Amino acid sequence: xxxxxxxxxxxxxxxxxxKKTIFTKLKRDKWLYLLLFPGALYFLVFKYVPMWGILIxxxxxxxxxxxxxxxxxxxxxxxNFFMNPDFFRLLKNTxxxxxxxxxxxxxxxxxxxLLLNEVRKAVFKKTVQTLIYVPHFMSMVIVASxxxxxxxxxxxxxxxxxxxxxxxxxxxxxxxTWFRPLIVMQTIWKETGWGTILFLAALAGVDAQxxxxxxxxxxxxxxxxxxxxxxxxxxxxxxLLILRMGASLDNGFEQIFLMTNALNRQxxxxxxxxxxxxxxxxxxxxxxxxxxxxxxxxxVVLIFGSNFLARKSGESxxx
Amino acid sequence: MNLNKxxxxxxxxxxxxxxxxxxVVGCGTSAQQGGTTAAGQPYTITIMSDSFSPDHTDxxxxxxxxxxxKYTNTDIQIxxxxxxxxxxxxxxxxxxxxxPMVMLITDKTSSFVxxxxxxxxxxxxxxxxxxxNLSKANPIVLNNSSIDGKxxxxxxxxxxxxxxxVYRKDWLQNVxxxxxxxxxxxxxxxxxxxxxxxxxxxxxxxYGMVVSKYAGPFDIMQTxxxxxxxxxxxxxxxxxxxxxxxxxxxxxxxxxKLYQEKLINQDFAVFDSTKWNDPVVNxxxxxxxxxxxxxxxxxxxxxxxxxxxxxxxxxPNGLKSPATSGYAGFYAIPKESVKTESDVKKVLAFLxxxxxxxxxxxxxxxxEGINYTVQNGAAVATKQSDPDTNSLTQLEMSIPSELYTKAxxxxxxxxxxxxxxxxxxxxxxxxxxxxxxxxYAQKGTQLDNILNDARIKYIxxxxxxxxxxxxxxxxxxxxxxxxxxxxxxAYTKVxxxx
Numbered sequence: 180x181x182x183x184x185x186x187x188x189x190x191x192x193x194x195x196x197x198k199k200t201i202f203t204k205l206k207r208d209k210w211l212y213l214l215l216f217p218g219a220l221y222f223l224v225f226k227y228v229p230m231w232g233i234l235i236x237x238x239x240x241x242x243x244x245x246x247x248x249x250x251x252x253x254x255x256x257x258x259n260f261f262m263n264p265d266f267f268r269l270l271k272n273t274x275x276x277x278x279x280x281x282x283x284x285x286x287x288x289x290x291x292x293l294l295l296n297e298v299r300k301a302v303f304k305k306t307v308q309t310l311i312y313v314p315h316f317m318s319m320v321i322v323a324s325x326x327x328x329x330x331x332x333x334x335x336x337x338x339x340x341x342x343x344x345x346x347x348x349x350x351x352x353x354x355x356t357w358f359r360p361l362i363v364m365q366t367i368w369k370e371t372g373w374g375t376i377l378f379l380a381a382l383a384g385v386d387a388q389x390x391x392x393x394x395x396x397x398x399x400x401x402x403x404x405x406x407x408x409x410x411x412x413x414x415x416x417x418x419l420l421i422l423r424m425g426a427s428l429d430n431g432f433e434q435i436f437l438m439t440n441a442l443n444r445q446x447x448x449x450x451x452x453x454x455x456x457x458x459x460x461x462x463x464x465x466x467x468x469x470x471x472x473x474x475x476x477x478x479v480v481l482i483f484g485s486n487f488l489a490r491k492s493g494e495s496x497x498x
Numbered sequence: 499m500n501l502n503k504x505x506x507x508x509x510x511x512x513x514x515x516x517x518x519x520x521x522v523v524g525c526g527t528s529a530q531q532g533g534t535t536a537a538g539q540p541y542t543i544t545i546m547s548d549s550f551s552p553d554h555t556d557x558x559x560x561x562x563x564x565x566x567x568k569y570t571n572t573d574i575q576i577x578x579x580x581x582x583x584x585x586x587x588x589x590x591x592x593x594x595x596x597x598p599m600v601m602l603i604t605d606k607t608s609s610f611v612x613x614x615x616x617x618x619x620x621x622x623x624x625x626x627x628x629x630x631n632l633s634k635a636n637p638i639v640l641n642n643s644s645i646d647g648k649x650x651x652x653x654x655x656x657x658x659x660x661x662x663x664v665y666r667k668d669w670l671q672n673v674x675x676x677x678x679x680x681x682x683x684x685x686x687x688x689x690x691x692x693x694x695x696x697x698x699x700x701x702x703x704x705y706g707m708v709v710s711k712y713a714g715p716f717d718i719m720q721t722x723x724x725x726x727x728x729x730x731x732x733x734x735x736x737x738x739x740x741x742x743x744x745x746x747x748x749x750x751x752x753x754x755k756l757y758q759e760k761l762i763n764q765d766f767a768v769f770d771s772t773k774w775n776d777p778v779v780n781x782x783x784x785x786x787x788x789x790x791x792x793x794x795x796x797x798x799x800x801x802x803x804x805x806x807x808x809x810x811x812x813x814p815n816g817l818k819s820p821a822t823s824g825y826a827g828f829y830a831i832p833k834e835s836v837k838t839e840s841d842v843k844k845v846l847a848f849l850x851x852x853x854x855x856x857x858x859x860x861x862x863x864x865x866e867g868i869n870y871t872v873q874n875g876a877a878v879a880t881k882q883s884d885p886d887t888n889s890l891t892q893l894e895m896s897i898p899s900e901l902y903t904k905a906x907x908x909x910x911x912x913x914x915x916x917x918x919x920x921x922x923x924x925x926x927x928x929x930x931x932x933x934x935x936x937x938y939a940q941k942g943t944q945l946d947n948i949l950n951d952a953r954i955k956y957i958x959x960x961x962x963x964x965x966x967x968x969x970x971x972x973x974x975x976x977x978x979x980x981x982x983x984x985x986x987x988a989y990t991k992v993x994x995x996x
Contacts, residue, residue, distance in 0.1 A: 242593040242609070243618035243834075264976055265944070333765045352768045353958070440711060440768045441954040444947060456943050462589040462609025463940060 236469040249465075256469035265453070273449040276435075277427040279363045285423060287367050288374030289416060293408065295375065296382045297400070308379075311372025322365055323437035327352065330361070353442035362438060366431075381415040382408065417494045425482035428474045450474050541844055542573040544835070546591065546598040548827070549578035549889035562864045562886045569860065570851045578889050592618075597832040599845055602892075603651055604827040608939030614650045620831045620842050623649045629846060631853035634898035639824035642931045651828030652849050655896045658821045659809070659921025661718045662790035662914075667806040669696035669784045677806060681722055681752070684811050688761040691784040699781075706761035707785035708778060710771035713950050715787040716957075718820055720749035721926050722813040727820040729930040729985065737930055737986050739978070741949060741970060745814075750966070753957045767954050775799060790914045790921075797910055807913050809921045821925035829895070852893060855901040861894045862902040863887065876906035933992070935984035941977040948973045 205212060236256055238249045260266060291311070298304040314322075329337045330351040342348040351357045389407045398406065432451040439447040450470060458467025486496040557563050557576065567574055577598060579587045584602070589609050591597060603610050613619065623644075626632045632652060643653045665687070670677070673690040688706025690696065696704055709715050721727060724745040729737045740746060756762050763769060763777065775792075777783035779799050786792060793805045810819040831845055851857055863870040863877045864887040870877045894902075905911075938945065952969030955961045961969070 241612050241616055242595065243613045243616050245595070264972070327768070331765050331768070333763065350765075352765070441947075441951045442767045442958065442960060444951050459586050459589055460607075461940065461943055462592070462607055462612075464593060 233468060233472050235465050236472045238465050240465040240468075242464070252465075256466050257473065259466065260469055260473065265448070268445070269448055269450055269453055272446055273428055273430060276359055276362065276430050276449060279359050280366060280430075281420075281423060281427075283363050284366050284370070285420065287371045289378055289412075291371055292375040292378035292382060293404065295379065296408065308372075308375070311375070313372070314369045315373035317369065319369075319431075319433040319437060322369055323434070326361065326365060326438070352438075353440060355443055355446050358438070358443045358446050362434060365434060365438075377415060377419065378412060381412040385411040414494055417489050418497055421482060421485045421489060421497055424485040425478045427481055428477050540567060540571050540573040541848070542575065543600060543845060543848055544575045544577070544598040545600040545602075545829075545893070546577045546579060546587075547602040547829075547889070547892050548581040548584040548604065549892060550581050551883070551885075551888040552580070553883070553885045553888055554578060555885045560886050561868050562860055562890060565865050566852075566857065566860050566890075569857055570848050572848055576889075576893075595834065597834045599831065599835045600829050600849070601832060602827050603830045606645060606934070606939075608936075608942075610830075611645055611934060611939055614645055614648075614830075618832060618834065619650045620833060620836065621648045621650060622652070622831070622842075622846065623647075625843065625846055628843075629850035631850050631897050632846065636824065636898070642823045643825050643828050644932055645934060647932075651830035652846075652895055652897070653825035653828040654892075654894065656822055656824060656826045657918045657922075658824050658927075659819060659918050659923075659925045660789045660791070660822050661819050662787075662792075662917050662921065663808040663811070664778075664786045664788065664790070664793045664796065665806050665808070666696070666778065666784040667804040670806065672696045672698055677808060678811060680812050685752075685756075685761075688756065688785065689759070692759075692761055696784055697781040703782065705763060705777075705783055706756070707763075707787065708769075708774065708783035709762050709766040709787075710769045710774045711767055712771040712774075713953070716749075716753060716953060718787050719753070720746065721818045721820045722811050723749040723752070724813055724815045724818065725749050727926040727928040729928055731929070737982070737989050739982065741953075741973075747963075747966075750953060750956050753953075754959065757957050758959065767958065779803070790917045793910050793914055797908070805910055807910070807917045809917045810924055817924045818926050819921050819924055821927045823928070823931055849895070853895055853897050853901075858894060858896065858900070858902040861887075861890045864890075870903075872903060874906070875903070877903040878906070930985050930989065933985050933988040935981050935988070937977045937980040937984055941981075945973060945977060945981065948976060 235246065235249070237251060237253060238246075239252050239255075240246070240249045295304055295307065298307070327335075329335050332338050332348055332350050332352075338348060338351065349357065351361055385408060389411075390403055393403050393407055428450055430449045430451055432455060435447055435449055435452050436455065439452065454467045454470050457463050457470070482497075486498065489496040554560075557574075563574055563576075566572075584604055585607070588601075588603065588607070591601070592609055592613055626635065626649065635653070636655065639653055639655060640649055641647070643649065643651065663684075669691055670687065673687075673694040673696050675683075675687055675690055678684040678687050691704055691706045695702070707715075717727075720740070725740050725743055728740055730740060730743055732738050757764070763783065774786070774788075775796055778786055778796060786796075790807055790809075793807050796805060797803060810817040829849060831842060836842055836845055852861065859866070863879070864884060866872065868880070869884055869886055870879050872878070894900075907915075948969060952961065952966055952973075955969075956966050
């Protein structure tokens with residue numbers, strides 16, 4: 180380390196052959212590359228190297244026989260999965276829940292960020308911001324327990340309130356119709372505050388001169404919001420929406436698993452819980468890997484699809 | 499990039515530090531494998547088992563483990579896994595490839611059956627006869643725990659007639675009824691517990707029976723109606739699943755009535771089974787249907803409660819109670835960690851020794867003088883919950899019988915023993931218990947879910963008779979038909995052998 184010269188003086192002026200450039204570039208920015216190295220290594224070791232494991236989706240994998248001893252079964256696992264009577268129910272439940280999330284949860288942080296942006300008292304704004312981050316740090320188990328305590332028919336506050344107001348009791352926890360709203364409400368309560376961070380950052384970057392000019396032109400609050408604020412954060416919204424689309428088949432295992440019971444399983448079963456019950460509790464590793472792979476492929480297709488659409492409509496997209 | 503030297507050094511140090519750490523950690527956590535040691539040295543045995551308590555004394559300072567080490571001339575290393583996630587842990591451990599030498603298997607899941615069939619575990623059948631305790635294992639339970647007649651593990655024995663009704667005796671006296679004998683009596687008791695202010699507090703709010711989302715109580719109650727224990731026989735001698743017997747619907751209609759008249763808690767479908775005791779202790783509910791020794795657990799929370807226990811209620815076919823499988827999991831020996839036959843024999847000798855009276859005492863009570871004392875021939879624990887012995891009771895196999903010094907019998911614990919013994923005469927065994935089905939191994943969870951969900955939906959009135967029929971058809975279509983066929987094939991094979 181001691182012998183390494185601080186900087187090569189050659190770099191700035193002389194341009195040797197192309198092949199050499201890579202090395203010289205490497206050498207010039209070696210400290211930057213060194214900084215990059217742990218991160219790259221992390222992705223390599225924990226994300227890329229284990230990827231060959233998806234090959235067991237095409238096997239009848241038995242842990243004792245190991246990867247090399249297990250039989251290859253081609254696409255049998257996929258066939259079984261698509262022919263399974265559960266498949267369409269799972270797909271339907273997963274997609275409907277995702278749609279609920281995109282329609283009801285996705286706009287929530289944007290609206291909240293816009294509201295916060297209009298707040299003029301800095302102290303108030305900061306306090307609110309800090310408080311709404313809190314639910315994000317709560318474990319899903321706690322959120323589910325809170326929901327249970329509020330909504331149980333045996334003395335839950337919300338249930339009691341509903342039966343006093345409307346004269347009949349609704350069993351939110353076991354109802355087929357209330358399962359999805361309940362899940363989305365939980366998500367909104369837990370994640371809206373945290374979701375505002377990115378939008379607030381985008382809002383902070385809007386040029387204040389635009390507003391001044393608009394005020395001079397006689398634009399009111401609503402006009403400013405519509406013609407300046409929203410267009411300025413449009414690209415942020417689009418990028419987050421694309422990422423959200425890619426995760427359409429991910430519903431968050433923990434939350435669904437905790438809220439499922441015998442009476443609402445019909446609408447609650449999604450791919451994530453299915454992979455758990457088949458893969459971990461029944462030990463069908465190959466089959467559940469096939470399901471996981473299917474999910475991942477659909478996710479990639481959706482990301483590319485929505486990115487394509489975004490670019491078509493004049494946005495920059497994510498790649 | 500104009501960085502000075504010290505900066506560069508600290509950056510490189512920062513980048514390299516995590517790498518170094520991961521390398522060191524990677525080396526440090528290589529699996530601890532026990533096994534061969536020099537003669538005379540204690541033999542190291544690693545065990546993975548389930549535990550109901552997170553509170554353990556450090557093994558190095560735990561007098562009970564030290565005494566066990568000494569008694570068996572072994573260095574025992576136990577890995578405790580919470581009971582609630584034990585099934586997941588089995589599959590993960592099997593997949594990880596680093597297995598303990600003795601591993602508790604709780605269920606004959608497909609992953610275990612496949613592993614055993616492909617030779618991952620030692621077939622212990624030929625060895626058992628050589629050990630004084632293990633040779634006396636109950637043949638029925640051994641058969642129940644076997645896979646295709648081969649014994650892959652040493653079972654933990656449990657009473658066959660363990661299921662019973664536990665109720666508040668003081669409540670029954672308060673409402674002026676006598677112990678129920680028939681299903682109708684039982685119903686009247688629940689009605690009285692709801693309407694006649696059994697706890698004498700002048701307020702309502704009580705109900706008959708508390709049920710949790712664990713479906714066991716319904717399984718027990720439906721045998722009163724003559725529903726078989728999971729599998730029954732039709733007139734041609736073929737095995738049919740319980741839900742396809744005509745009595746099943748009678749039982750379900752009764753449960754529905756209990757629910758509609760609010761004699762059982764209305765939120766049972768979401769009621770967590772860890773809170774199951776609470777309504778009885780808090781004087782809200784008067785009846786619980788579970789294992790008979792639930793009464794002992796209830797008394798621990800409130801020693802002043804007066805509890806009654808009934809083995810079974812007479813239905814159209816007299817007294818019936820479903821038999822348990824007679825075991826709660828078994829200890830299997832993986833070939834991965836126990837390589838040679840002489841090592842298997844050492845491990846078996848160790849497991850055999852754990853069934854000696856002295857070892858049973860250590861596992862159940864701990865070390866005499868430290869964890870318990872003996873007064874009038876009964877064990878008296880020095881602490882109410884002792885981290886030294888908390889989970890070690892899980893290693894108790896009690897083959898051929900329970901030899902440890904028991905705690906002084908209370909009226910209730912005497913009653914528990916009586917009911918369990920009386921139940922042995924009326925138990926309905928599950929004829930398919932030792933039989934294996936590939937379909938069930940692969941789709942068992944889904945099949946059971948369809949069935950349990952349908953039953954609960956019917957009880958709360960979410961579906962009617964037609965809906966129930968549709969669910970049963972779905973069960974057949976989702977693999978149930980193959981399951982029935984496979985079980986019957988296996989059954990005929992066993993019958994032909996006899």
